Amino acid sequence: MAWKTLDEMELAGKVVLTRVDINVPVKNGTVTDDTRIQRILPTLRDILAAGGKPVLLAHFGRPKGERVAEMSLSVVRPALEAALGRPVKFAEDCIGGPAKKAVAALEEGDVLLLENTRFHAGETKNDGAFVAALAALGDIYCNDAFSAAHRAHGSTEGIARLLPSCAGRLMQAELSALEAALGQPERPVMAVVGGAKVSTKLDLLGNLVEKVDHLVIGGGMANTFLAAQGINVGKSLAEHDLADTANEILTKAEAAGCEIILPSDVVVAREFAANAENEVTAADACPVDAMILDAGPASVDRIIATMENAKTLIWNGPLGAFEIEPFDKATNAAAAKAAELSEAGRLISVAGGGDTVAALNKAHAADRFTYISTAGGAFLEWMEGKELPGVAALSA
Known part of the structure; x- marks a missing residue:
């Protein structure tokens, strides 16, 4: 495997920017199927167990580079907390002041969810300035969103070129399974x-x-x-x-x-x-x-x-x-x-x-x-x- 796993990274005390796919179905403000949330739990738990601080990057819907209230990731937060069994902090933006302040306040054992990356046009454009602003928030990048890996977006591709990077447990499982099926x-x-x-x-x-x-x-x-x-x-x-x-x-x-x-x-x-x-x-x-x-x-x-x-x-x-x-x-x-x-x-x-x-x-x-x-x-x-x-x- 040319890509690294969490086991090969020194996570203790590090802010781990973790790209996840929690683009889950929601009805009347409640998550109706938490399958995608359940699939990322092994990655989050392993980061926490190693003393890392997971900061979640994710998209939700297709806001097309604009802030759309009903596409805020805050709606996913309660289901994420329930699945993880601990509080999840939330920042009202994924870059800039709110994100920097929330990351700086993290203590060991904390989990932070940043606002929808697609509220910024730079996400889907893989814009250099946007990617740099994301990367500045963390020490390590972990991609656990295989389902978004076919997109060359800022949080899925650009950031991996600026930080030490690895695959999360779900990404690792997907790649290993596909390699077994089609690779060799x-x-x-x-x-x-x-x-x-x-x-x-x-x-x-x-x-x-x-x-x-x-x-x-x-x-x-x-x-x-x-x-x-x-x-x-x-x-x-x-x-x-x-x-x-x-x-x-x-x-x-x-x-x-x-x-x-x-x-x-x-x-x-x-x-x-x-x-x-x-x-x-x-x-x-x-x-x-x-x-x-x-x-x-x-x-x-x-x-x-x-x-x-x-x-x-x-x-x-x-x-x-x-x-x-x-x-x-x-x-x-x-x-x-x-x-x-x-x-x-x-x-x-x-x-x-x-x-x-x-x-x-x-x-x-x-x-x-x-x-x-x-x-x-x-x-x-x-x-x-x-x-x-x-x-x-x-x-x-």
Whole structure:
């Protein structure tokens, strides 16, 4: 690992500027889901245990460089205090007088939350003066916001170039899991990629076919690939204008020795509704007035058989319209098998991005995967083979 961890830093008595992602959902002034807060607790506790003083840098919403009262991080403070089990001090700005005064008053054991970094236009512009003002507040920079690492912002990238820097525990866990999945994975490697549109995942598919041994394509994306091969998909969601692109990906996969697994049978219905009347047909026998809403049982059997021989699994997106029954069956069955193999120590499974976490939670499988990423865009960009500015800066 080119980047350092908290274990390699001398934290005692130091102000540790800690970039976190606590951009959590709020309703009527109350945090409704504190998952992201829970994920940063190991970092904060380890900094405190080592005698460091954590000062939290974070964004909240998209105020676009202006002070917007309803996007103040003060609304997150009570949930942060409850999760951490101690008071959290708050500064009404992230730079300047209020921030300097709050940092200067810190004693050992204190935690300080600075106001929304995006209240300053210099944050998203990665402006030098803004970054210098942030860096002047602390001794060490710790990035624990992998989910924001694909942004070259002041608090995610610029500051890492001015202070001794390291990855927090959540960042460390994310990077270690992704390295195990795509960097130097145990083979065979299998990827499951689902979702509505091929167009949103072209870079992802192009990168994966050169890195994995088996690639399962599901959801509406599979319909586009079936249609590209001249198969009638009825009224199914499909991007017919991407037929050439889909065939290019198939050709690229063949050249790379990557097996593409498309549905051999499908579940079709005449309406997109829960418990709609449905039937299983061969993938090339979808009625012209019907739509494909899930992979069929034979397709699921093939996916599971491939999974049983795999050593590493990367999962992004559902295999069907998982939001409504009974079109969640393929996703649920495949996810349950992945969870079972992971628990048995036979499979390293890493999942994240988009609807993935929701689908795996619905299948009661998420907590049994090896690692579930809470990052969306950053997880996908890593899978696409792109360099993440926030990670690269830690290695600089």
